[in-house]
Every structure is written in C-alpha cells, then in structure tokens.
Amino acid sequence: MAAKKLLMIVGDFGEDYEIMVPFQALQMVGHTVHAVCPGKKDGDSVKTAIHDFEGDQTYSEKPGHNFTLNATFEEINPEDYDGLVLSGGRAPEYLRREEGVIEMITHFVEADKPIAALCHGLQLLSAADAVRGKTLTAYPACGPEMEAAGADYRDVAATEVVVDGNLVTSPAWPGHPKWLAAFLEVLGTKISH
Incomplete structure (x- = not known):
C-alpha cells in the first residue's frame, strides 16, 4: 500500500472525537x-x-481538548492530496462560509477523490453542492438539509456507515470503527492481520 496524503478541514468547536480519532488513526x-x-x-x-x-432531545456539549493544527490553510494546494476528511460538531456551520473552503472541497469532489465525512461535516459538502444524487447519511438533524440539497439521505444507526463510490459517511462518532474501515478500503489501504 502506498501511503496517502490526506487533508482535514477543521475549526473551533468541531467535535473532539471526530477530529482527534481520525487524525490519529489515519x-x-x-x-x-x-x-x-x-x-x-x-x-x-x-x-x-x-x-x-x-x-x-439533542446532544449535550462540553469543552473538549485544544487540537493543534499541523499545516497552514492558506498554503494548502488540494491537488497535493489524495483524500479529504470532514468532521462534525459546530465548526461546519460557519466553515462553509469561510473563503476558500468550498473551493478546496470542490477540488476533491470534481477530481472524484475519496472523501470521509460524518455528522455535521456533511453541511460542508451540501454547501459545495456535492451531495446531489449521492446516497449518504449525516447527523439526523442534518437529514432535511441533505434531502433539500438533493441527496438520497439514509437515516441509519449512529454506529453505521454509508458508502457511495468514493464518499464515505456516518451519522456521528459512534460510527468511527465502520466509517474509518470503509474509508481505508476506499483509499486502498490494506491492513494485514
């Protein structure tokens, strides 16, 4: 397996597990x-x-860790990356309005590169008009937004994953085991036992 170069777009008050776990596991x-x-x-x-x-009736929110960035957004060329990871939490609702974010995401979509998104991270794909015609899942509260944007939204258990081509989605962090395994498969990563 050739190692891949992956990009994560994160922001303040992104979900702790959904940033930390994929960052470390990948x-x-x-x-x-x-x-x-x-x-x-x-x-x-x-x-x-x-x-x-x-x-x-909804999730609770508590302070998480401070997560240190290891690259500078303004210096990123998305063409240098093999895949994209979009985590959830509150960050996606404002990141989708930040200059350059949608353009970056659009590169991955148009180049048909692997994208792993979960929870509210799907809001970034919706804002990039990248969910139309895609079968996917997201945090259930984002379901109506996905349907309005033309996605075939699947309301699955939080531990499940939905894969459509190079798009790998899960409702929330309880889906990490299946979500990460599916993303590794799409990336062509082989784990030997």
Whole structure:
C-alpha cells in the first residue's frame, strides 16, 4: 500500500472525537494527515467540543481538548492530496462560509477523490453542492438539509456507515470503527492481520 496524503478541514468547536480519532488513526496506519483551519496556521490550535447523548432531545456539549493544527490553510494546494476528511460538531456551520473552503472541497469532489465525512461535516459538502444524487447519511438533524440539497439521505444507526463510490459517511462518532474501515478500503489501504 502506498501511503496517502490526506487533508482535514477543521475549526473551533468541531467535535473532539471526530477530529482527534481520525487524525490519529489515519496516521497510525501510515498516512500523512494535514489538519488546517481558515485564518489559522501550523502550530495554532482550535478548541474542540465534546458532544454526548445523555437522554436529552439533542446532544449535550462540553469543552473538549485544544487540537493543534499541523499545516497552514492558506498554503494548502488540494491537488497535493489524495483524500479529504470532514468532521462534525459546530465548526461546519460557519466553515462553509469561510473563503476558500468550498473551493478546496470542490477540488476533491470534481477530481472524484475519496472523501470521509460524518455528522455535521456533511453541511460542508451540501454547501459545495456535492451531495446531489449521492446516497449518504449525516447527523439526523442534518437529514432535511441533505434531502433539500438533493441527496438520497439514509437515516441509519449512529454506529453505521454509508458508502457511495468514493464518499464515505456516518451519522456521528459512534460510527468511527465502520466509517474509518470503509474509508481505508476506499483509499486502498490494506491492513494485514
């Protein structure tokens, strides 16, 4: 397996697990992962939030870790990357309005490169008009937005994954095992036992 170069677009109050876990797990298997945020540079950090399901009508939110970026958004050329990772939390709702984010995402979509997105990360793909005609999942509260944007939205358990070509999606961080495994398969990564 040739190691891949992957890009993560993150922001303040992105979901802690959904940033930390894929960032570390994808590196663990040998891939290079660059995490960037508009307006921030290599060495800066974003604040994350921990979202949990505690019996309320929606998730609760608590302070997470500070996550250190390892690349500078303004210096990124998406052509240099083999795949894209979009995590959830609150960051996607404002990242989709940041200059350059949609253009970056559009490169991955138009080049048909592998994209792993989960939870509210699908809001970034919706804003890039990249979900029309795609079978996918997202955090359930984003389902109506996905349908309005022309996606074939699937309401699946939080532990599940939906794959449509090079697009790998899951509703939330409980889906990490299947979501990451499916993304590695799409990337062509082979894990030997």
